Amino acid sequence: MTTLPTTMTGVVLPGNSTVEFRDFPVPKPGHGQVLIQMKASSICGSDIRAIYRAHLGKGPEGYQPGTIAGHEPCGQIVEVGAGCKEFKVGDRVILYHISGCGCCEDCKSGYMISCHNEVRAAYGWQRNGGHAPYLLAEENTCVHLPDNLTYLDGALVACGFGTAWEALTRMRVNGQDRLLVVGLGPVGLAAAMLGRALGAREILAVDTSADRLALGKKLNLIDHAVLSNDEALDKILTVTNGKGCEVSIDCSGAAPARLLALKGTRQWGRCGFVGEGNDVKFDVSPHLIHPQITLYGSWVTSLGHMAELTERLSRLDLHPDVTVTHRFPLEKAAEAYRIADEGQSGKVAIVFA
């Protein structure tokens, strides 16, 4: 057995659009915990929006200054604490990125994201995350990573793909549907890929960035690229014979984009909001009630649905990692965050040798 180092360098985010490197001890797993050697750790839009530029959340809800960032970790178990029941040294694992109390209704249904107990802690926010060579995790937040999926695939499942999967399956996307994806950043690309996997026949995507639309086309994840401008709705309606899409999803979190998703939804259709922040204002009768639209809010996913997604990806040999356009070693984390902040790329990830 190889001996582990005693110290490591981790990335913390001071909240002024910079990255700081600090030394940490390599943690020892306690009861029910595992130590994971990081292999891939991607950057999420929420890391940029709520931590990197400024620490938005205040108090226990927010990023705790000095915490190792990164809530999309994936790696291999190198040490297990006492009392672990399912996972062992050598296992490749994805992490559900929040550890909850384990006892409340939300935790019991696998939605630790919604746990309200004060012990709830998200990796990379309230407890150390994946931007360091090792991560201490609760065994009950681990999901097996199948052999035919890469560590980078696993990192992407941990947040973005899980979020897209949850919303699309909740909206029951199927082969009768056209899917409208508004905001073709990493979560939008995930929605397009998974929407296709769930059977959506035609996928329309809207973004302000021509580069992002070109990436969606290049990866063959979208059928129609719509640049976000005054004509975007007309274009959506033209492509759909004036009807709009049976299912739409806003992954951008911008108010006009949310409205476009709603207006681009067909009568009796389903519209989901997963992009965070900001607000939206619309006339309820013409845009929601009269067109008989069901509006969904969806936040992350459950542990069970993450495992389900992982199994489907493995079975279909589908690889989220194709949406990664930039990979950096940990030492280049500052550059990784800068690129992610520009909002023109696909997914940005930190990968470990």
Ligand SMILES: [Zn+2]
């Ligand atoms: Zn995330």
Ligand SMILES: [Zn+2]
């Ligand atoms: Zn709980």
